[in-house]
Structures are given as structure tokens and as C-alpha cells.
Amino acid sequence: xxxxxxxxxxxxxxxxxxxxxxxxxxxxxxxxxxxxxxxxxxxxxxxxxxxxxxxxxxxxxxxxxxxxxxxxxxxxxxxxxxxxxxxxxxxxxxxxxxxxxxxxxxxxxxxxxxxxxxxxxxxxxxxxxxxxxxxxxxxxxxxxxxxxxxxxxxxxxxxxxxxxxxxxxxxxxxxxxxxxxxxxxxxxxxxxxxxxxxxxxxxxxxxxxxxxxxxxxxxxxxxxxxxxxxxxxxxxxxxxxxxxxxxxxxxxxxxxxxxxxxxxxxxxxxxxxxxxxxxxxxxxxxxxxxxxxxxxxxxxxxxxxxxxxxxxxxxxxxxxxxxxxxxxxxxxxxxxxxxxxxxxxxxxxxxxxxxxxxxxxxxxxxxxxxxxxxxxxxxxxxxxxxxxxxxxxxxxxxxxxxxxxxxxxxxxxxxxxxxxxxxxxxxxxxxxxxxxxxxxxxxxxxxxxxxxxxxxxxxxxxxxxxxxxxxxxxxxxxxxxxxxxxxxxxxxxxxxxxxxxxxxx
Ligand SMILES: [Zn+2]
Numbered sequence: 190x191x192x193x194x195x196x197x198x199x200x201x202x203x204x205x206x207x208x209x210x211x212x213x214x215x216x217x218x219x220x221x222x223x224x225x226x227x228x229x230x231x232x233x234x235x236x237x238x239x240x241x242x243x244x245x246x247x248x249x250x251x252x253x254x255x256x257x258x259x260x261x262x263x264x265x266x267x268x269x270x271x272x273x274x275x276x277x278x279x280x281x282x283x284x285x286x287x288x289x290x291x292x293x294x295x296x297x298x299x300x301x302x303x304x305x306x307x308x309x310x311x312x313x314x315x316x317x318x319x320x321x322x323x324x325x326x327x328x329x330x331x332x333x334x335x336x337x338x339x340x341x342x343x344x345x346x347x348x349x350x351x352x353x354x355x356x357x358x359x360x361x362x363x364x365x366x367x368x369x370x371x372x373x374x375x376x377x378x379x380x381x382x383x384x385x386x387x388x389x390x391x392x393x394x395x396x397x398x399x400x401x402x403x404x405x406x407x408x409x410x411x412x413x414x415x416x417x418x419x420x421x422x423x424x425x426x427x428x429x430x431x432x433x434x435x436x437x438x439x440x441x442x443x444x445x446x447x448x449x450x451x452x453x454x455x456x457x458x459x460x461x462x463x464x465x466x467x468x469x470x471x472x473x474x475x476x477x478x479x480x481x482x483x484x485x486x487x488x489x490x491x492x493x494x495x496x497x498x499x500x501x502x503x504x505x506x507x508x509x510x511x512x513x514x515x516x517x518x519x520x521x522x523x524x525x526x527x528x529x530x531x532x533x534x535x536x537x538x539x540x541x542x543x544x545x546x547x548x549x550x551x552x553x554x555x556x557x558x559x560x561x562x563x564x565x566x567x568x569x570x571x572x573x574x575x576x577x578x579x580x581x582x583x584x585x586x587x588x589x590x591x592x593x594x595x596x597x598x599x600x601x602x603x604x605x606x607x608x609x610x611x612x613x614x615x616x617x618x619x620x621x622x623x624x625x626x627x628x629x630x631x632x633x634x635x636x637x638x639x640x641x642x643x644x645x646x647x648x649x650x651x652x653x654x655x656x657x658x659x660x661x662x663x664x665x666x667x668x669x670x671x672x673x674x675x676x677x678x679x680x681x682x683x684x685x686x687x688x689x690x691x692x693x694x
Pocket of ligand 1: 390421
């Protein structure tokens with residue numbers, strides 16, 4: 190049985206989702222869980238794009254030992270040098286070089302002839318080969334490129350040293366049968382294709398990313414590029430969890446060995462949702478809240494009698510199981526440390542100590558803490574690193590026939606800034622108004638969502654905020670027992686992201 194290589198681009202293409210910006214340490218935590226799940230390649234960023242991207246690629250390349258780590262580079266020396274600088278001390282580095290090959294991209298975007306693009310691609314791969322033998326070459330917008338042009342180009346880049354040839358459906362235009370034929374054509378018409386692997390990178394603009402990827406695998410591709418929860422540019426990328434579970438559940442049909450640890454999937458999905466602030470729809474395949482829920486009586490009855498009547502997958506396979514682990518006020522450092530390791534977070538000693546102090550405070554109030562509550566503590570600690578404004582005090586006054594008023598104290602550069610503001614649109618809006626006034630920023634709220642994530646009266650409320658600042662979109666989220674505090678923190682996170690990345694991207 191052959192095996193499919195899983196190339197994860199959550200941290201590069203996924204991070205290009207509108208509003209998503211991950212800190213290097215947040216990316217490292219996701220990378221560690223991807224390593225545990227046993228992906229083959231992690232694309233950690235686009236080193237030349239920003240100092241943050243460079244740092245994330247460097248950090249992940251140095252820390253992750255069992256998985257290949259790659260960084261993206263356009264087909265020029267400067268990009269390749271920068272990518273290699275980030276990757277060079279890693280255990281398994283790969284350089285990923287790309288150039289657009291479709292007539293429309295070459296003419297309008299690159300303003301180059303096909304001959305010039307061909308030459309530039311081959312030269313770039315030759316240049317990268319001075320650094321490493323592990324080179325992936327991508328023909329951007331391949332699905333809208335001339336097949337004959339691709340065949341000749343691939344032959345030469347393979348000769349120049351490319352080990353992986355990636356065929357992206359960059360704009361999500363392909364349909365399965367046609368995309369499969371493109372792969373088949375490459376397999377049959379590129380004379381030296383036996384020296385390279387064929388990879389595919391599909392986008393989901395028509396909802397066909399997973400279908401196109403599977404069709405490609407059946408026609409000779411052996412690597413699929415995916416992102417957790419299917420995040421990525423526009424409608425996103427091929428979803429990691431859907432590809433792995435399709436291959437796993439339909440082993441009878443696909444003749445591929447699945448070596449990934451599927452039980453990491455639920456955790457990974459949750460971690461990516463938490464750290465990116467990108468919520469997924471309830472009916473999302475595999476990882477949506479309703480993916481294993483049965484509503485119709487006939488279905489429920491069937492599942493109780495025999496699970497497989499209406500379930501093709503067991504929730505436990507993706508790691509969804511009753512979590513028996515509960516921490517309480519008597520739990521000490523050791524228990525908390527084990528608990529955090531179980532959640533697959535890796536923290537510095539300093540961060541751990543800070544979380545421990547907050548944990549003790551919360552456990553005094555709540556007696557028993559669920560994993561999700563511990564995770565909320567971890568996330569707010571990880572995010573602290575880029576906090577330019579810190580929430581120090583919050584008070585809200587509201588009621589029927591009262592004009593809601595919020596008073597906030599925010600700390601910036603060791604100075605406490607205090608203001609109060611009111612709003613006819615409710616207490617949450619009053620909080621946001623106050624933050625706008627203190628920061629002096631023109632922040633526009635785009636969306637606001639709140640979910641109860643644990644049960645009972647002392648449930649945690651998780652707030653997701655999307656805001657636009659200076660025309661850029663930012664996502665923020667926070668989980669607290671007090672929803673006014675969660676709202677303030679989520680909104681403030683978008684402000685902090687804006688301040689942190691200002692000038693960078
Ligand atoms: Zn892409």
C-alpha cells in the first residue's frame with residue numbers, strides 16, 4: 190500500500206485568512222500538535238513577507254525535529270536567501286519556490302512572457318539547490334495553465350533539482366475529473382517525473398478542494414497540501430481533517446495507508462479555532478459541533494441500537510471523547526502541568542507560573558475546572574506577549590431605562606489610561622466605545638458572537654469579535670465567566686493585534 194504525504198499549510202496559507210495573525214509562539218504550539226498528528230511537512234510561513242513570519246519559520250524549523258519544515262519563497266534570489274536563513278538550522282528543511290504559470294497571471298501579474306517565466310523558474314530552483322536538495326516547486330495557478338507549458342517546465346525544474354512538483358488550483362476553479370486528468374497528463378508527459386513527487390494544493394472556492402485533491406491522489410499525486418479546519422485565502426484550502434478522515438474511513442476504496450494519529454484531530458481543530466479566532470460552522474464535516482449529533486428520532490433510535498446505522502465514523506477516532514480529567518482547588522503544580530501536557534500545549538516556565546497563579550484563583554471560585562477552561566487560561570497567557578494595551582479595570586452600569594455606561598482602565602507603557610463612555614446601544618457597545626476613546630483608534634465592529642462553552646450557571650462565555658481598524662480586518666476572542674470582561678478582552682485583542690502588526694504587514 191502506498192502512502193499519502195500530508196503537507197500542512199495552516200501556518201502559511203491558513204494564516205493568510207482575513208483577520209488571522211498568529212504569533213511565533215502560537216504557531217509553534219500548532220506545529221507541535223501537527224507533529225504529534227504525524228503530518229509529513231509543515232509550511233510555517235513566508236519568511237520574506239514580514240519579520241514575524243521569518244521568526245515563526247526559524248523557531249519551528251529549529252524546534253520541530255520529526256517533520257520537514259518549509260518556508261515559501263518567490264522565484265528570486267532575495268526570497269530564497271531569506272527563506273534559507275530562516276530554515277538553515279532546522280533538522281529537515283525544505284525550500285518551497287513558486288512562480289505563476291497561467292497565461293493570465295504571466296501577462297497581467299508578472300508582465301512576463303512564458304519564456305521569461307520558464308527561465309526564471311529554472312534559475313530559481315538551481316539557485317535554491319545550492320542550499321538544499323529538498324526543494325518543492327509550485328506552478329501557481331497551474332489549473333489554468335497550458336498543460337504543454339507545464340510539462341516542459343517541470344522537466345527542467347526537476348533537472349534543476351526540484352524533488353516535489355506542486356500543482357495548485359490557486360483560484361479554486363478546477364472540477365474533479367478535469368483536475369485528475371491534469372495530474373494524469375503530468376504523470377504521462379513529464380519524462381523525468383519518476384524523480385519527483387506530485388503534490389496538489391487546492392482551494393475551496395467552489396467547495397471542491399477535497400474532491401479535487403482526492404481525484405488527484407487517484408491519478409498519481411502523492412502529496413496533498415491541507416490546512417486545519419480548511420482555513421486559508423478566501424474560501425480556504427483543502428481541510429486536513431476531511432482528507433485524513435476520507436482516506437481513513439474509506440480505506441476499502443482508497444488504497445492508501447493512513448499513518449496519521451487521527452485522535453489529534455479534534456484537539457488540533459479546537460486549538461486552531463482558539464488561536465486564530467476563526468469560528469467554524471456547526472455543520473462543518475468532521476469537526477463541526479453537529480458532525481456527530483443526531484436530531485431525528487429515527488436516527489437516534491438507530492444509533493442507540495447500532496452506532497453504524499447512521500454513523501460512518503466513531504467520534505472517538507478523531508479524539509472526541511468524554512474527558513474524565515477535571516482539576517480542582519486542591520490540584521497542585523504537578524497536576525496542572527500534566528493537564529497542560531495532555532492538552533498538547535508547550536509553555537515556557539514563566540508562562541506556566543503565571544497560568545498557575547490564575548488557575549488557583551479560578552479554582553477557588555469554581556471548584557472544578559474543565560479542560561476548556563484551562564485552555565482559555567493558556568490562550569490568554571500566550572496572547573499576552575503582544576499586548577500593548579492591558580485591561581486593568583472594568584465596570585459596567587446598565588439596566589432598564591438606564592443609559593449603559595462603561596468605565597475602563599487600560600495600561601500602556603506602564604501608564605494607566607482611564608475613561609468612561611456611554612452608549613444607547615447597550616453595555617457591550619459602551620465598553621467598545623470606551624476602548625475606542627482610550628486608544629483614539631477608528632475601530633469598526635464587524636461582527637460579534639458569543640457562545641456558552643461549558644454548562645451551568647458559572648459557564649464560560651466565549652466571545653468572538655471581528656473588527657476593522659484602518660481598513661484591515663482583525664479577529665479576537667476571549668473566554669471568561671463574565672461576558673462583559675470576555676467582550677472587552679476580545680475587542681482589545683483586535684486592537685493589540687493591530688498595534689503589534691502595524692508597520693509589519
Ligand atoms: Zn493557496
